[in-house]
Amino acid sequence: LAIPPGVRWEAVVVDNASSDDTARVLAERAALLPLRVVREPTRGLSRARNAGLAAAGGALVLCTDDDCLCDTRWLWTIWEEFRNRPDLDVLGGRVELFDARDRPTTIRTSRDRARIDDPYGLSMLIGCNVSFRRRAIETIGAFDVALGGGTPARAGEDTDYFYRALQAGLTVEYSPDVLVYHNHGRRTDRDARALTRAYSVARGALFCKYIPRRVQGKGMRARAYADLAFHAKLVVSDLKARRLPRSTLQHYRYLAEGAFYWMRHRIRELVRRERDASRVGVKVSHREPAR
Numbered sequence: 001l002a003i004p005p006g007v008r009w010e011a012v013v014v015d016n017a018s019s020d021d022t023a024r025v026l027a028e029r030a031a032l033l034p035l036r037v038v039r040e041p042t043r044g045l046s047r048a049r050n051a052g053l054a055a056a057g058g059a060l061v062l063c064t065d066d067d068c069l070c071d072t073r074w075l076w077t078i079w080e081e082f083r084n085r086p087d088l089d090v091l092g093g094r095v096e097l098f099d100a101r102d103r104p105t106t107i108r109t110s111r112d113r114a115r116i117d118d119p120y121g122l123s124m125l126i127g128c129n130v131s132f133r134r135r136a137i138e139t140i141g142a143f144d145v146a147l148g149g150g151t152p153a154r155a156g157e158d159t160d161y162f163y164r165a166l167q168a169g170l171t172v173e174y175s176p177d178v179l180v181y182h183n184h185g186r187r188t189d190r191d192a193r194a195l196t197r198a199y200s201v202a203r204g205a206l207f208c209k210y211i212p213r214r215v216q217g218k219g220m221r222a223r224a225y226a227d228l229a230f231h232a233k234l235v236v237s238d239l240k241a242r243r244l245p246r247s248t249l250q251h252y253r254y255l256a257e258g259a260f261y262w263m264r265h266r267i268r269e270l271v272r273r274e275r276d277a278s279r280v281g282v283k284v285s286h287r288e289p290a291r
Contacts, residue, residue: 001070001072001073001074001075001076002072002073002075002076003075003076004075004076004079004080007079008058009034009058009075010034010035010036010056010057010058011033011034011035011036012036012037012038012052012055012056013026013035013036013037013038014038014039014040014048014049014051014052014055015037015038015039015040016040016043016044016045016047016048016051016150017040017041017042017043023037036055038051038052038054038055039051043150044145044148044149044150044151045143045148045149045150045157046142046143046144046145046146046147046148046150046151046157047143047145047150049063049127049143049148049157050142050143050145053137053142053143058134059133059134060078060079060082060131060132060133060134061131061132061134061137062074062075062078062131063127063128063129063130063131063132064128064129064180065127065128067128067182067183067184067185068095068098068128068129068180068181068182068183069098069180069181069183070179070180070181071179071180071181073179074093074178074179074180077175077177077178077179078091078093078131078178081131081175081177081178082131082133085171085173087171088133088171088173089132089133089135089136089139089165089170089171089172090125090130090131090132090133090136090162090165090170090171090172090173091130091131091132091172091173091174091175091178092108092116092124092125092126092129092130092162092172092173092174092175092178093108093129093130093131093174093175093176093177093178093179093180094108094109094110094111094129094175094176094177094178094179094180095107095108095109095126095128095129095179095180095181095182096109096179096180096181096182097181097182098181098182098183099183099185101187102182102183102184102185102186102187103186103187103191103192105184105186105192105195106126106128106182106184106186106195107182108124108125108126108129108174110124110174110176111176112176113173113174113175113176114173114174115171115172115173116162116166116172116173116174117166117172118166118219119163119166119219119220119222119223120222120223120226121174122159122162122163122166124174125158125159125162125172125174126158127157127158127161128180128182129178129179129180130158130162131178136165136170139165139168139170140161140164140165140168140170141164143157143160143161144157144160144161146205146262146265147160147202147205147206152201152261152265153201153202153205153258153261153262154197154198154199154201154202154258155198155199155201155202156199156202156203156205156206159202159206160206160209163206163210163219163220166219167216167219196254197254200251200254200255200258201254201255201257201258201261202258203227203254203255203258204254204255204256204257204258204259204260204261204262205258205259205261205262206220206258207220207223207224207227207255207258207259208258208259208262208263209262211224227255231248231251231252234247234248235248
């Protein structure tokens with residue numbers, strides 16, 4: 001990476017309960033870089049991201065993933081974007097394939113700069129290339145540990161985070177000049193189907209999380225309506241052509257899977273809180289007579 005003169009930086013790497021030689025490799029690199037290693041023993045992408053955010057000490061926090069390679073001017077370009085735009089809070093960037101043999105998925109290739117001010121624009125952003133001003137993280141809070149890789153929701157933690165940024169009134173933009181290369185290795189139909197399922201399940205969980213909320217859910221309700229309307233047209237098209245709408249029915253199934261997971265998660269959370277509150281109540285009632 002090219003580092004702007006006078007800019008101090010650090011690399012924070014989260015070891016999320018790895019079972020390979022990650023710890024050894026990081027120890028070898030520690031002498032070569034301003035490297036901070038954080039260990040998060042509980043598996044889950046949101047938990048790992050939260051551990052990284054908590055450990056990062058900079059005024060700007062730049063996020064990428066372990067299967068990405070940053071362009072040489074990645075850090076420099078992000079620093080200049082935020083320096084020139086004091087009002088900028090969240091910045092997404094372009095993601096290109098590293099290996100042309102991989103499927104063209106989990107990339108963002110638009111060459112047009114864009115202001116993200118509605119839920120539909122969130123599709124331009126992705127968690128492997130996004131940066132935050134410190135005040136934005138303090139405003140948005142932590143990633144939702146019920147979403148993302150390592151949970152039954154499978155994905156969606158980054159979309160949830162960006163959506164909350166919009167709900168908080170933060171300035172969110174996409175810049176094609178901020179570039180990373182995604183070396184994701186997905187090349188087979190099976191890989192593509194697994195990714196499609198993950199995104200659809202996550203979408204169902206997100207819809208279920210926000211739709212019941214009167215104010216916060218407005219934008220997500222619009223996205224849900226657009227999703228259902230689009231796939232309804234596909235069903236009509238398939239039926240007119242005397243085809244079974246397999247892909248759409250599968251999409252609906254995955255949406256339902258995500259919604260069911262989220263409802264189950266919320267019920268368990270409510271039960272846990274009630275149980276914890278009851279325990280506190282018992283402790284207080286036992287101590288009251290002594291006073």
